[in-house]
Amino acid sequence: MLTDSEKKRYGRQILMEEIREGGQEKLKSACILVAGAGGIGSTVLNCLAAAGIGRIRILDCDTVEMSNLNRQILHWQKDIGRKKADSASEKLQALNPDIDVEVMHATISRDNILDLASGVDGVVDAMDNMPARYILNEAAVKMHIPFFHGAVHGFEGRAMTVLPGKTACLRCLYRGPVEREIFPVLGTAPAMIGAIQACEVIKYLVGAGRLLTDRMLTIDGLTMTASEFKIHRNPNCEHCASPR
Amino acid sequence: MSIDIAIHKTHRQFAGGAERVSVEGKTVGQCLDRLIQQYPQMKAILFDRKGRIKNTIEIYVNMESAYPDELKKPVKNGDVIHIALMLAGG
Numbered sequence: 001m002l003t004d005s006e007k008k009r010y011g012r013q014i015l016m017e018e019i020r021e022g023g024q025e026k027l028k029s030a031c032i033l034v035a036g037a038g039g040i041g042s043t044v045l046n047c048l049a050a051a052g053i054g055r056i057r058i059l060d061c062d063t064v065e066m067s068n069l070n071r072q073i074l075h076w077q078k079d080i081g082r083k084k085a086d087s088a089s090e091k092l093q094a095l096n097p098d099i100d101v102e103v104m105h106a107t108i109s110r111d112n113i114l115d116l117a118s119g120v121d122g123v124v125d126a127m128d129n130m131p132a133r134y135i136l137n138e139a140a141v142k143m144h145i146p147f148f149h150g151a152v153h154g155f156e157g158r159a160m161t162v163l164p165g166k167t168a169c170l171r172c173l174y175r176g177p178v179e180r181e182i183f184p185v186l187g188t189a190p191a192m193i194g195a196i197q198a199c200e201v202i203k204y205l206v207g208a209g210r211l212l213t214d215r216m217l218t219i220d221g222l223t224m225t226a227s228e229f230k231i232h233r234n235p236n237c238e239h240c241a242s243p244r
Numbered sequence: 245m246s247i248d249i250a251i252h253k254t255h256r257q258f259a260g261g262a263e264r265v266s267v268e269g270k271t272v273g274q275c276l277d278r279l280i281q282q283y284p285q286m287k288a289i290l291f292d293r294k295g296r297i298k299n300t301i302e303i304y305v306n307m308e309s310a311y312p313d314e315l316k317k318p319v320k321n322g323d324v325i326h327i328a329l330m331l332a333g334g
Contacts, residue, residue: 030281033270038334051305052284071311075285125334127334128333128334133332149333151330151334152331152333152334153333157331171304172311173309175298175299176299178330180332181332181333183332202309218328220253226305227307229304229328230307230309234311236312
């Protein structure tokens with residue numbers, strides 16, 4: 001049940017026929033893991049907290065650096081040197097004290113991810129490297145929970161939603177290992193992609209609209225064009241192919 | 245018989261600045277060969293030393309993923325091949 005205060009706080013989205021009070025209650029009872037509290041994660045977390053996702057689990061092992069501040073909008077000058085998960089949690093609780101925010105300082109590995117993601121209804125991929133993204137993807141597939149992928153570079157970003165067992169997963173496109181890089185990026189790219197991922201999470205939880213499944217949406221801020229590429233499930237995918 | 249190859253913006257500097265290059269070919273592999281004939285620097289962009297497509301490159305034909313076996317994928321007049329770049333940043 002929503003409290004009077006919650007009905008007031010979320011009143012504008014409760015007006016939406018896709019949400020109403022029933023949808024808002026679904027958001028309130030949901031638990032979402034956001035892996036990465038950097039550029040993409042900042043916007044995802046802000047949107048999900050404001051929308052009233054009842055439990056948000058922030059997973060990040062890094063500390064805030066000066067070079068993060070051009071895009072990681074949950075972290076401010078005063079936060080330099082703090083754990084990103086702590087910095088993000090403080091802002092989210094100040095924005096919305098009605099939700100629960102869990103903090104996990106951990107480096108994602110295949111050994112710990114099932115514990116870190118235990119009990120969540122969905123995983124948001126807001127990482128900054130492919131190996132960690134694949135670990136998250138594999139865990140989501142194993143746990144049969146949705147996986148919301150997003151990535152950026154420069155002015156550009158992309159997003160895709162995975163429903164394990166039903167739609168193509170991130171690994172379906174896997175060709176081989178990719179080296180970690182220091183990537184160029186303008187803050188507008190993770191802001192756009194993070195908002196798309198948060199929208200996907202909310203749509204999934206309330207059961208509304210058409211998810212970004214089996215299609216990769218790319219946005220190029222430089223030309224302000226969006227493209228949609230169709231993705232097929234790979235019958236030989238290491239993560240989501242059915243055992244034979 | 246003309247196939248358009250859409251070049252990702254990070255690669256255009258190696259393709260004379262072109263956003264699209266028209267080539268002829270019956271497969272994605274033949275089309276990429278023609279592209280490299282025109283712009284030899286694209287070879288090192290697209291392929292590793294063993295001649296395999298680099299792990300960071302994605303190939304789409306008419307907005308559909310051509311993975312796996314992209315190079316063997318048949319194409320026809322009017323098709324568009326997109327060369328996209330896997331993004332990893334967050």
